Amino acid sequence: MPGRLIKIPQVSKTHKHIRVSYSYYLGIPAPITNGGLNEYGVAVRDIWSPSRKELIKMTPKNQKGLNYSDLARIVLERARSAREAVRIVSNLIKKYGESTYGGNSHIFADSKEAWVMIQFAGGKGLWAAERLGPNSIRASRPGYIEEIPINEKNNPNFLYSENLIKFCKNKGWYSKGPFNVNKILGDKKGKWKGVKWIENKMKKLAVKSGKIKLKDVMWAIRTTKLTGDTAGYGQVIPLTDPFHNNLRMLWHSPIGAVASPFSPVFIGQTKVPREFMMHRYLTVGESHRFSDERKKQSKDTVSLVNQEIESTVSVVYECKRLFYLILQNKNHFLSVVNKAFENREKKLIKKTLKIIKRSKKISKNKLNNFSLYELIQGLKLVQNLSKNIEKSIKKSKGFSKSVKPKCFNQIW
Numbered sequence: 156m157p158g159r160l161i162k163i164p165q166v167s168k169t170h171k172h173i174r175v176s177y178s179y180y181l182g183i184p185a186p187i188t189n190g191g192l193n194e195y196g197v198a199v200r201d202i203w204s205p206s207r208k209e210l211i212k213m214t215p216k217n218q219k220g221l222n223y224s225d226l227a228r229i230v231l232e233r234a235r236s237a238r239e240a241v242r243i244v245s246n247l248i249k250k251y252g253e254s255t256y257g258g259n260s261h262i263f264a265d266s267k268e269a270w271v272m273i274q275f276a277g278g279k280g281l282w283a284a285e286r287l288g289p290n291s292i293r294a295s296r297p298g299y300i301e302e303i304p305i306n307e308k309n310n311p312n313f314l315y316s317e318n319l320i321k322f323c324k325n326k327g328w329y330s331k332g333p334f335n336v337n338k339i340l341g342d343k344k345g346k347w348k349g350v351k352w353i354e355n356k357m358k359k360l361a362v363k364s365g366k367i368k369l370k371d372v373m374w375a376i377r378t379t380k381l382t383g384d385t386a387g388y389g390q391v392i393p394l395t396d397p398f399h400n401n402l403r404m405l406w407h408s409p410i411g412a413v414a415s416p417f418s419p420v421f422i423g424q425t426k427v428p429r430e431f432m433m434h435r436y437l438t439v440g441e442s443h444r445f446s447d448e449r450k451k452q453s454k455d456t457v458s459l460v461n462q463e464i465e466s467t468v469s470v471v472y473e474c475k476r477l478f479y480l481i482l483q484n485k486n487h488f489l490s491v492v493n494k495a496f497e498n499r500e501k502k503l504i505k506k507t508l509k510i511i512k513r514s515k516k517i518s519k520n521k522l523n524n525f526s527l528y529e530l531i532q533g534l535k536l537v538q539n540l541s542k543n544i545e546k547s548i549k550k551s552k553g554f555s556k557s558v559k560p561k562c563f564n565q566i567w
Contacts, residue, residue, distance in 0.1 A: 203257075237268050323340070377411075387411075389411060399423070480541055
C-alpha cells in the first residue's frame with residue numbers, strides 16, 4: 156500500500172478489548188487488526204470491498220490517513236455502540252483521510268444493531284453505511300451496500316458522507332433515480348456468488364429451525380465452499396449482554412476454521428497460551444533475523460520473537476500442517492476432522508454458556524484457567540488429528556508427489 160505514515164492523538168482512556176493481529180498484508184505496517192470485541196460488546200470485522208476502477212486510479216500515490224486496520228483497532232478502543240463506531244470512523248476519515256489499496260468495508264455490531272460501512276478508494280473521503288435489521292442475514296465477501304434512499308435524509312437506517320451524492324453527480328456517474336451504491340461506486344457485481352450461496356443457506360436454516368444457532372454460524376465460517384488456505388483466522392462473536400462485561404467473549408480459530416477448532420476467549424481474561432502468541436513462522440522479515448544478540452548489526456537483525464515463546468509450538472503452524480494433511484485426501488480426511496471439531500464444540504458450547512449465564516462475578520484467574528485450558532485442548536486435538544492422518548497416509552498410497560497445490564472447490 157503506497158502512502159505516508161501519519162500520527163494522530165490517542166484518547167486519554169481506551170476500552171479493554173480482544174483482537175487478533177497479523178504481520179503483513181499489501182505493505183500495511185504491522186500489527187494488522189481485522190477485528191475483535193471490546194468490553195462494551197462492540198464487535199468489529201474488516202472485509203475488503205473493491206471500489207470502481209476510476210476511484211482506484213485517482214487514489215493518490217502519496218496518500219495519507221488511517222487504513223482499514225487502524226480504523227478497526229480504534230473502534231475497539233473507543234466505541235460503546237455500533238452506531239457510535241460509524242460516527243467515529245466517519246469523523247476520523249473527514250479529519251485525517253484514509254489510506255486504501257482499492258476500497259474496504261467494516262461490519263460494526265452490538266446486541267441491539269449492526270452496521271455495514273463501505274469506505275471507497277479515491278482519496279475523497281467517500282463512505283456509505285447501512286443499518287441491518289433484526290432479521291437481516293448479511294455475508295460480506297466482499298462487503299456491499301445496494302440501494303440507499305437518498306431522498307430520505309433523516310432515514311435512521313442509512314448514513315453517508317456529505318460529499319457522496321454531489322461527487323457522483325459531478326463525475327456523471329449518477330443523475331436521478333435509485334442510488335445503488337455498489338453499481339455506482341463499487342465493482343458493479345452486486346452480491347458475489349459466494350455471498351448469494353451462504354446467505355441463502357443461512358436463510359433456509361433460519362426458516363427451518365426458527366433461528367440461527369451458534370453451531371450454524373461456526374459451520375458457515377468453516378465450510379470449504381468459502382474457507383481455504385487464504386483465510387486468516389475465524390471469529391464468532393455472540394452479541395449478548397452478560398451480567399458482567401468481563402464475561403463478553405468470542406470464539407476463536409487460529410486459522411481458517413477448516414483445520415482449526417473454535418475455543419472461547421473472554422474480555423476478562425488476562426493471559427493467552429504462549430503457543431498462541433506471535434512466532435517466527437509467517438512473521439514478515441524473520442527469515443533474515445537471529446534469536447541471538449551477538450548477531451545484532453541493526454534493529455532488524457534480531458528476532459522480534461523472544462526465545463521463551465519460540466521454544467513452544469506455534470498453533471498457526473500446527474493448524475496449517477493439519478490443513479495440508481487434509482488435502483492429501485480431502486474427501487475422506489475432511490469429514491474426520493469436521494466430526495472431531497463439531498463433537499468438541501458441541502460440548503464446549505454448553506460448558507461456556509454456563510459461565511456466560513452466571514449472575515455473579517467470576518475471577519480473572521478462573522476465566523484464565525478455563526480459556527487457557529480449552530485453547531490448549533484444541534491445539535492437542537489438532538496435533539492428534541495430524542498424527543493419525545499422517546499414519547493413515549503412510550499406510551495407504553503415501554504422500555502425493557504432485558507439485559501442483561491442492562485446494563477445495565470454492566464459490567466466489
